Amino acid sequence: MVKRLPGAVIGSLLPGLLLCITAAAVSSEPQPQRVRDGLVAFYDFSEADGTVIRDRSGVEPSLDLVIERPESVRWLGTGLQVEASAVILSAEPAERIVDAIKRSQGLTIEAWVTPASGEQSGPARIVSLSKNPSERNVTLGQDRDAYDVRLRAESTDRNGNPSTASRRNVVVPQLTHVAFTRTADGTTQLFVDGEQAGAGQTTGSLASWDASHRLSLANEVTGDRPFLGTLHLAAIYDRPLSPEDVQQNFAAGSVALNPPPTPAQRNALAFREQIAPLFARHCIECHDPAIRKGGLDLSRGTAALQGGDSGVLLTPGSAAASLLWERVAHDEMPEDRAPLSPGEKSALREWIDGGAAWPTDVIDPVIYRHSNRAGEVWVQRLTVAEYIATVKAAVGVEIAAEARERLPADLRADGFSNTAYNLGVDLKHVEALSQLAEMIVDRMDVLAFAARFSKSQSLSTDDTMRQHVAKMGMWLLRGPLDDREINAYCGIATTVSSAGGDFEQAMRFILEAMLQSPRFVYRIENHRGSGEPRHLSQFELASRLSYILWGGPPDEQLLEAAERNELRGQAALEAEVARMLKDPRAVERSLQFVEEWLHLDRLAHLQPDARRFPQWNASLAADMREETRRFFKEIVWSDSRPLADLINAPVTFATPQLAAHYGLVPAGEGFQRYQLPVDSGRRGLLSHGSVLTIGGDDASMVSRGLFVLHDLLRGTVNAPPPCVNTTPPPTKAGLTQRGIAEVRIANQQCGVCHARFEPLAFGLEKFDGIGALQSHDEHGNPLRDDGVVLFPGEAEPVAYGSSVELMNLLAASERVQTSLTWKVAQFALGRPLVAADAETLNDVHRVAQENGGTYTSLMTAIVLSDLVQKTATETAE
Amino acid sequence: MKSRAVSRRPVSRRTMLRGLGTVTIGLPFLEEMQLSRAAAAEAVAVPVRAFNVFFGLGIPAPLQQEGFAGVLEPLAPLGEKLLVMRGVDHVRADEKGINAHYDGAAAAFTAAPPEGEAKAGGASIDQMVRRQWYPGGLPPGMVPTLVGGTFFRRSRVCRYVHSFNPDGTVAATMQEKPRDLFERVFGTVATAGDAADESEQRLRRSVLDAVVDEYRFFTGANSPLGATSKARVSEHLERIREYEQRAFALKGKVPGAPEVPASSRLLHGGAADPGGEGIDITLDELTAEWRLMAELYALAITTDRTRFGSLTFLAAGERIRLTGDYTYAGRTVFAFDDAGQRKRSGSGGCSHEWWHDFDEKKSNEQLRAHAHLKMREVAYFLSLLDTPDALDPNGKTILDNALITVSTESGDGRHNDVKRELSGVFHAITGAGGRFKTGQLLDVQAEGLDVYNTMLATMGVTQRLGPGNRPFTPAESIIA
Helix, strand or coil: CCCCCCCCHHCCCCCHHHHHHHHHHHHHCCCCCCCCCCCCEEEEECCCCCEEEECCCCCCCCCCCEEECCCHHHEEEEEEECCCCCCEEEECHHHHHHHHHHHHCCCEEEEEEECCCCCCCCCCEEEEEEEEEEEEEEEEEEEEEEEEEEECCCCEEEEEECECCCCCCCCCCEEEEEEEEECCEEEEEEEEEEEEEEEEECCCCCCCCCCCEEEEEECCCCCCCCCCCCEEEEEEEEECCHHHHHHHHHCCCCCCCCCCCCCCHHHHHHHHHHHHHHHHHCCCCCCCCCHHHCCCCCCCCHHHHHHHHCCCCCCCEEEEECCCHHHHHHCCCCCCCCCCCHHHHHHHHHHCCCCCCCCCCEECHHHHCCCCHCCCCCCCCHHHHHHHHHHHHHHCCCCCHHHHHHHHHHHEEECCCCCHHHHHHHHHHHHHHHHHHHHHHHHHHHHHHHCCCCCCCCCCCCCHHHHHHHHHHHHHCCCCHHHHHHHHHHHHHHHHCCHHHHHHHHHHHHHHHHHHHHHHHHHHCCCCCCCEECCCCHHHHHHHHHHHHHCCCCCHHHHHHCCCCCCHHHHHHHHHHHHHHHHHHHHHHHCCCCCHHHHHHHHHCCCCCCCCCCCHHHHHHHHHHHHHHHHHHHHHHHCCCCCCCCHHHCCEEEEEHHHHHHHHCCCCCEEEECCCHHCCCCCCCHCCCHHHHHHHHCCHHHHHHHHHHHCCCCCCCCCCCCCCCCCCCCCCCEHHHHHHHHHHHCHHHHHHHHHHHHHHHHCCCCCCCCCEEEEEEECCCCCCCCEEECCCCCCHHHHHCCCHHHHHHHHHHHHHHHHHHHHHHHHHHCCCCCCHHHHHHHHHHHHHHHCCCCCHHHHHHHHHHHHHHHHHEEEEC | CCHHHCCCCCHHHHHHHHHHCCCCCCCCCCCCCCHHHHHHHHHHCCCCCCCEEEEECCHHHHHCCHHHHHCHHHHHHHHHHHEEEEEEHHHCCCCCCHHHHHHHHHCHEEEEECCCCCCCCCCCCHHHHHHCCCCCCCCCCCCCEEEEEEECCCCCCCCCCCCCCCCCCCCCCCCCCCCHHHHHHHHHCCHHHHHHHHHHHHHHHHHHHHHHHHHHHHHHHCCCCCHHHHHHHHHHHHHHHHHHHHCCCCCCCCCCCCCCCCCCCCCCHHHHHCCCCCCEEHHHHHHHHHHHHHHHHHHHHHHHCCCCEEEEEEECCCEEEEEEEEEEEEEEEEEEHHHHHHHCCHHHHCCHHHHHHCCCCCCCCHHHHHHHHHHHHHHHHHHHHCCHHEEECCEEHHHCEEEEEEECCCCCCCCCHHHHHHHCEEEEECCCCEEEEECCEEEEEHHHHHHHHHHHHHHHHCCCCCCCCCCCCCHHHHHH
């Protein structure tokens, strides 16, 4: 841990020597890394020369500083000594930083300094975002023997007073770490050398922050509040660092070290990012534990190093000595598939030459199904369902029928229709959003709604209208509006006013504009940053929580919690999530998940051959859909059972019609709960008509098997090779669907893949195309329901004797349980899951299982994980 | 620095007539505009017209005394056609609690204090005249009242709208973009029955404008979104523009109308008035847009598409931070740099502050330059009505025949003496077909209400502005 050197020692050391030592050098322990999440400006003075101090935050555009009086400063080894009044100023306004902080309403100002004396006052500006001595956004300064921060907010004057001051006697002329944090609810803290030295309240919005202010160090912009001493490091964050974060930065010392990765680390990284996906795509299809073509298993490091029938294939450190490389280089592998690209070959060779690190236990091909690009952050347009729910929650208008009629349906992509990259916009969306906005406002009591936010009915006074718009906008657009937005919406009011309109009309048009605005139609988040993931702002998090858990916007309680910066910390978040999961909207959202996952919408459009299935009709289809919804609700909500029970729970819900279809004795009118006997062959979702119809009229083993493989086992198979006839032969006397499947499995070319999934459907063979149980097919062939399951990644299949045993086997499978986690997580995030998510998902799954493996435990684990708490960022293009 | 407005070919009535294939300039232009026969028959006489021209912030009374040798210099070429009235006061318009910029602006052309924040205290001169002379409405197809302007302060209506109905409501929707004004004048032919729909349509369009601005922000340089998300929102923006084209496209323009002007590049709507903090603008940007607006407005008058209305060059209490070299008559008058010269940003760096600083004992260099510029631009508009293109059947120009009242909001900008502030408010009027004196700078020393009522009476208007029980003291010195 970095500690300040004792004063006696300091006194005996030359200042230059002290600086060379730096705080970090005191300890022999590995130096902690600095916190980078939320970093928006960073100066480490490593230039050591010249008049420009580079912003090394990595956030574009960088805000470099210029030393305007170079004669006043002296470069030292690890800092800039300010010997006389200097002006160190950003060439441009700090607009990016101000905007970021206004968005988050929280910030941190941090500096490592060595004050020249404890007598400086003014306060002497250390870091300042200000215009002149009396007008500022924020200033960290020294006021004699205390540090002092003036921050402009609603509760302060333009000068940022009252300020937040440290206790007295903390300023000493030696290397000191100072950090100031401000949360969105106005709580301020000052830390000196990692310990809290002051606290206060600077409440109210930072909306009045002026984006035209420039950033200055060691003086006021106007040059009349100098700080003398040495600057070692200065940083600004657009979030309040936690006390632990401050401690970490203090421990990291005054010299920011980011050592480059070692060759071994680079090699391990290359495996994760390039080689594992390469093996998953090109090799594991044949060289996994089950197939082991040539006796080679390339899914595990130990197995790969052991080699195959041809002996050792991989010689770490030497591609030239590796048979694996030789076969790939000469395009002999992959067999019957396209050769590796030059780039892939190059990566493979470099990885082997670099030591062939294998930092993971096993390569699971499914996590590489999508490239990491699929995990890119796409702004999330509200789905039709979310739009309806958002309108209802925001303004109390039920617009479902009109919205579904006008808005184009959201198309499924990667199994769900809330997949962000596929939520495009067409002209029809724009037209519909415009029409719907008008309809919604028509149905509102506009004056009553407006009165929720202000008693004023003043049409065009600067401040009242602005405040009115700001409050209304915060509710409708799920977070604070900035000045630009307030201006824009107030402009509508003045336009209405200048056309002779009244307050109600102005509010009406403002509402219409807000209902069509990007912040209503999309879930806007800040993606700009250093390129590293960052914690969401409180309001961003509030929206994520509500749309994930409810499929709708945050309620007042959630927004207020965000405003008070209370959506942080495990306990607080868990409490908030627990509250939200008790809300009926959470149930509705979960039903959306199951409908999407199992694609229940298709039931309304199924048209089985009426000659073969005369009992099929629209109401039976609707019953099947409702059966699944009720079953899901029973397991997940009424009984709070583990999600795995969805696979084998011996219970269902059916109307008399559906019960009869299933061969059950109808128990009464409407939907009734049925305990399923063993001889029904039914257990859980897979035996629902809603799922079994996936196989089509012929109860396709391929379709059903692929569903189980993909949706329950997260298995992968490649597409059939070109020119393969994929039309299955018809069944006939003596040849059942299973018989046809077994022929395919036995085929050398087809079997590699079909062996992975068709046996999964053997246990469902007794269910016909629309889910009725039968013992013989239409040709009189007896049907079976025994088979084997080959779990992905495993070498040996596991046998089962009946459909019920199959369901039990699946439900008990860790693979199936993790698959359910992945499915729910994918729906929650609205994007395909990628390799970069795998580690976090493993943690999510573990935590959820430890808490019972229920839907609520899983959702809690998901929303508390970095998958939801953080977002990827990009630097400027 | 050469203004874009100067280099751009002005929109002319003659050009428009050539477009129609006419050989001579038909005056008035009603036939060509395909108006009704009734309108054509009425056209043999010079039509009665009345327009209010407003400029923001005013000219301090002491500077008015310098006549054309001072900041009024740009009016000098039109001096023979104008009556400059000094000593007109609107003290009665002072409303406690509302700043005098607004009181004075509301009083301009109405002589009444504002009624709240979105209404004037009564009718404006142009509307009084309109009601008197066209009690049954204007000829069908004509724009009954045209309100336009280039301005950037929007918080209260009277800051920038200057045509009001007797109940104080605005007489027509403000057209603040040249293109909007063009469409209002030369686009669809308005009839009495569709006025409400047209107004609604315009407001709805302003909603879409605000929506477009929001989407534009999220696709712009300061967007918080990443590249892929930005691309998605850009697609959305493109679809909105497509929708805008289809929903609000100009349905057609009257035959021979000039080309649709390019979209404005200046800020409009709420963005043009960021909370009263002011905007940065160059002299070129300001004058280019204003002059296009002025030309289109003048064309609307010379082609007899409108006879009443108001035009605003900068709002009352306008807040801009102007930069650019200002030249007049071949000489450099001043180099504008409000923020730099004031060493302030935000509202403190705006030209408005020069008015607060006015001191007749000092040079007031910056204020003078701004006031001079305002006069140049007002003169630019007035001169468009005094060209061969603007001749009426009586052989005189529209500037001679119409009642054009030029005014502003205050006779002082210091906010420390309401009486002084609302006294000596600059006024200039045209001769209105020989009804009023011209070619003089007259110290009227009268209440604005009496001056306005004198104008109305002289124009043949029977109704009077102001309280009914107030004795009317005509300002006879202005009558020809």
